[in-house]
Amino acid sequence: MIDLEHQLKNPVWYSLKETHKKFVVEFNDVQFYDPEICNFAAFFDETKTAKASNDYLKISDEFFFVSENQTPIIDDNKVYLAKKTDGCQMVLNKLADVEIDENIVLLDATYIDEIYDLIWLVMPGYYKKRTFEMGKYFGIFKNGKLVSIAGQRMQTNLFIEVSAVVTHPNYTGKGLAKQLIAYNTKEILKENKTPILHTNKGNKAIPLYEKLGYQLTRNMNWWLYRKKKAE
Template sequence: MADLEEQLNNPVWYSLNETHKRFAVEFDGVQFYDQEVCTFGSFFDDSKTIVAANKYSKTTGSFFFVSENQTPKIDAARIVLEKKIDGCQMVLNELPEVSITEEIVLLGDEYIDEIYNLVQLVMPGYYRRRTFEMGNYYGIFKEGKLVSITGQRMQTNLFIEVSAVVTHPDYTRKGLAKQLIAHTTKQILKAHKTPILHTNKGNLAIPLYEKLGFQLTRDMNWWLYRKK
């Protein structure tokens, strides 16, 4: 089994080989998530991404390749690079004490639509309803309304990614995201796994993540493609 450092070099690949194996779609050594769950793809051999991308694009209008430092090859006659997101990976060093004053709820299937609508409001375009199946989601309610969430996304036997950190615009700057991230991180540690997260470079939330014990470790780049 690959050690943690190896897995973190290519988190999509190892997630699809372990915890999320049931979601894996493979084309000649290139792996993708089932497009109804997530549209991330992963590879080691970039010479194989041309054919794989063409095949996967038949199932979805757009998708990502995720890689630390390799650049995927594509068929420019069929696939267009929409944008490249210069991202980074953060790994928990040590979780500080965080006061949890809000009631945090483990969200069941009955909240799928509310989760989806909140994510689409704040971060439109990347989340799918079945993304909920990738891990646990936690939320905070105000006046019966779901206003802040965190979720779990990529994961293996060694790590779990904190993701979908989203707060309704009317409820920001109240410490809700901080408490949810801390709670989600504690749950990951209870499972004896390493909490990680990904974000884009320069994200204004990075100082918050650092206060919660996460450290920048490496680049993790996201190429967003769409079929012509």
């Protein structure tokens, strides 16, 4: 089995090799998520990414290549780089002692629409309704309304990624996200797996993650590619 350190260098790849292998779409030894689930992709050999990208864009208009330090090669006639995000990976060192006084609920499939709407309100863009199938989601309700969530995304037999940490703008500053991250982290530890997360460099939430016991470990770049429209 591939050890944790090697898995964390290419988390999308190993997620699709293990826990999420039912979601894999593979072209030319490059791995993509089913576009209805997620738009992440991973590779080891960048010389294969151009052909693979062209094939994948027959079923999806965009995707992210996620890599630590490799630069994908693309076919400029068919694909363009829409955005590159300089990100970073954080791994739990030791969870801080966090008092959890909110009622945290495991969200089932009946909440898919509410989860989707809240994430798109706060972070519009790339979350899909079927992203819910990647892992567990937990939420906090106020007056019967879902106002804060944190979920689990990429995962293998060794790690689970905390993701989709969002709070409705009317309820920020109340420590809801902090409690949800801590709760999620404890749930992951119960499975004897390592909690990780990804974020943008310079994200104002990084100090919170550090207070919770997460440490910056490596860069993780997100290359958003889109299909060129026919002229």
